[in-house]
Amino acid sequence: MKRNKTQYRTRNWKQYNTSLINRGRITLWINPEVVKAWKAQSDGLPHKQKVYSDLAIQTVLALKVLFKLPLRAAQGLAMDLIEIMKLDLPCPNYSTLSRRAKTLKIDLGVRKTEGPIHLLVDSTGVKVAGEGEWKTRQWKAEYHRTWIKLHLGLDRNSGQIVAAVVTDAKGGDPDHFPEVLDAVEGEIEKVGADGIYDSIDNFRRIAERGAIPIIPARINAAIRPEPEAAARNLVVAEMDRLWDDKTGDARWKVESGYHARSRIESEMFRYKQVIGDSVSTKTLASQTVEVLLGCRILNRFLELGRCESYGVASPAYPVT
Numbered sequence: 001m002k003r004n005k006t007q008y009r010t011r012n013w014k015q016y017n018t019s020l021i022n023r024g025r026i027t028l029w030i031n032p033e034v035v036k037a038w039k040a041q042s043d044g045l046p047h048k049q050k051v052y053s054d055l056a057i058q059t060v061l062a063l064k065v066l067f068k069l070p071l072r073a074a075q076g077l078a079m080d081l082i083e084i085m086k087l088d089l090p091c092p093n094y095s096t097l098s099r100r101a102k103t104l105k106i107d108l109g110v111r112k113t114e115g116p117i118h119l120l121v122d123s124t125g126v127k128v129a130g131e132g133e134w135k136t137r138q139w140k141a142e143y144h145r146t147w148i149k150l151h152l153g154l155d156r157n158s159g160q161i162v163a164a165v166v167t168d169a170k171g172g173d174p175d176h177f178p179e180v181l182d183a184v185e186g187e188i189e190k191v192g193a194d195g196i197y198d199s200i201d202n203f204r205r206i207a208e209r210g211a212i213p214i215i216p217a218r219i220n221a222a223i224r225p226e227p228e229a230a231a232r233n234l235v236v237a238e239m240d241r242l243w244d245d246k247t248g249d250a251r252w253k254v255e256s257g258y259h260a261r262s263r264i265e266s267e268m269f270r271y272k273q274v275i276g277d278s279v280s281t282k283t284l285a286s287q288t289v290e291v292l293l294g295c296r297i298l299n300r301f302l303e304l305g306r307c308e309s310y311g312v313a314s315p316a317y318p319v320t
Contacts, residue, residue, distance in 0.1 A: 019305025106292035116187035118156040120264040127278040207231035
C-alpha cells in the first residue's frame with residue numbers, strides 16, 4: 001500500500017515572507033567599522049605596502065558574488081556606493097581584486113549556538129566551464145566540462161553552513177571528509193552523511209570528536225576485528241538488529257534520524273538557486289574565495305529570517 005508523504009506547514013509565514021523580500025532590496029551601505037578598516041595597515045617591512053585591507057577586498061568581491069557581476073562591474077558598483085555615501089575612500093580596481101582574491105581568507109560568519117551541533121555532510125559539483133545540459137541532450141554529444149567540488153558541513157538545527165571545503169574534481173568525497181570535520185569548531189553531537197562516506201577511518205575520526213555517526217554501512221557489512229573499526233562496528237550491529245527483509249535498512253534510517261540528511265541536499269539546491277551553479281574565476285584559489293563568499297551570503301540571509309515548518313502527522317506516515 002502506498003504511504004502518504006508528510007505534509008509541512010509554515011509556522012512563521014509572515015516574518016519569513018518579509019525576510020524573502022528584504023533579500024532583494026538594494027539599500028546598500030558600508031558599515032562604519034568597515035570604513036575605518038578600509039585601508040591596509042603598514043606592516044613596517046621594506047616592501048611595497050598594500051593599499052586596501054582584506055576586509056575592503058572582501059566587501060567588493062561579496063557584491064560581485066551577490067549580484068553575479070564581472071569584476072569590472074563590481075568595481076563600478078563599489079565606486080558608486082562610495083560616491084553616494086560621500087566617503088573619502090579609494091576603490092580597488094578589477095586588477096587588484098583579481099590578484100588579491102587568490103590569497104584572501106574567508107570567514108563563513110557562523111553564529112555561535114548553544115550546545116553541540118548535529119552536523120550533516122555532503123558535496124556537490126560547481127561548474128567552471130563547459131556546455132550546458134540542454135545543448136548536450138539536444139545534440140547527443142559529449143562536451144568537455146570542468147568543475148570543482150564544494151564539500152559542505154551544515155548545522156541541522158540552525159541551518160548554518162559551518163564548514164565549506166573547495167577542491168578540484170579529483171579524489172572521492174570520503175577523501176575530503178576529514179577536512180570538513182576539522183573545519184567545524186566546537187562540539188559535535190552527531191554526524192550524518194550518506195553511504196559513500198562509509199569507511200573505518202571516517203568513523204574513527206567522528207568518534208575522536210566525541211560524536212555519534214549516522215552513516216549507513218554497506219549491505220552485508222561485517223564486524224571488523226581492528227580496534228579502529230569499533231565505531232563502525234556499532235553501526236553495523238545496530239543495522240543488523242533493525243534489519244527487516246521487507247524494508248531493508250529503512251527501520252535503521254528512521255530510528256537513527258538518518259533522513260535529516262535531506263536538509264543538506266536542500267542547502268546545496270539553495271546554493272545553486274541563489275548564488276549560482278558555476279564560478280566565473282579561473283584559478284582554484286579564486287574559485288575557492290568565490291564559493292566561500294557565496295556560503296557566507298547564505299548564512300547572512302538566515303539572519304534576516306528563516307522558515308519554521310512543522311510536519312502534519314498521518315497514521316500512514318508518522319512524523320519522526
